[in-house]
Amino acid sequence: MQLGLIGAGNMATALARGWGDPVLVHDAYRPRAEALVAELGGEVVDSNAELAQRADVLLLAHKPAGLERVAREVGSDVKGVISILGGVRLAALRGAYGGTPVVRLIPSVPVEVGQGVTCHAIDPDADAELQAQAVALFERVGLVVDLDEGQMEIAMALASCAPAYIALVAEAQVDAGVRAGLPADIASELVAANIGGTAALLQARGMDTLAVRRMVTSPGGSTARGLSALEHAGVRAAFDDAMQAVVAG
Ligand SMILES: NC(=O)c1ccc[n+]([C@@H]2O[C@H](COP(=O)([O-])OP(=O)(O)OC[C@H]3O[C@@H](n4cnc5c(N)ncnc54)[C@H](OP(=O)(O)O)[C@@H]3O)[C@@H](O)[C@H]2O)c1
Incomplete structure (x- = not known):
């Protein structure tokens, strides 16, 4: 063809x-x-x-x-x-x-x-x-x-818009790492490898996001503190707003 x-x-x-x-x-x-x-x-x-x-x-x-x-x-x-x-x-x-x-x-x-x-x-x-x-x-x-066809716009927001969202999240993580004192190349390598690795782990675990979060989050530990900060900053609401903005056209 x-x-x-x-x-x-x-x-x-x-x-x-x-x-x-x-x-x-x-x-x-x-x-x-x-x-x-x-x-x-x-x-x-x-x-x-x-x-x-x-x-x-x-x-x-x-x-x-x-x-x-x-x-x-x-x-x-x-x-x-x-x-x-x-x-x-x-x-x-x-x-x-x-x-x-x-x-x-x-x-x-x-x-x-x-x-x-x-x-x-x-x-x-x-x-x-x-x-x-x-x-x-x-x-x-x-x-x-x-x-x-009625599901295409929602799916588009999750699939074709998502590389931009994930790139933004990666950039924010690298910037945060640099502000905390890590060289940018090392911060970038860590973030990129972890995005790929976490995607593979989530797929292997049938997209059980809670199970994967619990593997990392010990009670009162550093990941728990980091997740709490992300929740307080409104990370879920931000993704919900992004979805609404896309489907509203
Ligand atoms: N980018 C994504 O992630 C993504 C994901 C899914 C779907 N899409 C869809 O893919 C399409 C293209 O998106 P894009 O991001 O690749 O846009 P883009 O980078 O702006 O590319 C569109 C190209 O088409 C050219 N063009 C305009 N009128 C034309 C004509 N009459 N004949 C031939 N070429 C013409 C444009 O030239 P000029 O700039 O000179 O006008 C431009 O080079 C869009 O419909 C978008 O909805 C994009």
Whole structure:
């Protein structure tokens, strides 16, 4: 299957790096597409219409607001569409692309290192062949989770927004370590290794977060004091606010 990338921005680049294949790509800002081709091989094409003629399936990796305009640029030669546009529902995709088969997926940036999480909107009217191709493609760069379309925004907040949240938490921990007197490189190494290790431990323990916390928290001990400080600072409320902010659009 020849994939055509519409957009060579952050997510298209992360996906293309994860797949590692030469790309066929068009971007409104040509140097961005050229940089991707310089890195991975393949070809920059001059328009979305040409991309549609040459690709079997188009991957929509532009901003969500560009839906209608990009569909007009693509024209009638499009054979299949995979959308990763945040917040753009299947009905809107079908509206923009007429009778063309569409699949809706929302990936997360760790696809770049083969460890993404991609939410797939279940679609009873999907073209079975395109759906199978799309899911197989994203399974090459991580986990694919099937969801009812009504759950996609909540899932997106937990999966595709989360790398930014976890990066923020990591940065805050490193900064705190530096303020307390640890060199930044050592603080960074400790934090990164622990995020990966704790994720693996939680998965091994069936996501029993309480059990993992109790493994570390002796009564009256230092972790108990640290957790208490985090609770007082409102860490749970902050994540709840973040969820509400995402789903409210
Ligand atoms: N980043 C994430 O973590 C993430 C996660 C899940 C889903 N998504 C979705 O992925 C999509 C892309 O996000 P992003 O973060 O990669 O954005 P981005 O870095 O801004 O990339 C979008 C690219 O598309 C280009 N573009 C705009 N109009 C175009 C057109 N008509 N034809 C071809 N290219 C065009 C943009 O060029 P200009 O800048 O010149 O306009 C830009 O290079 C969004 O719909 C977003 O909701 C992103």
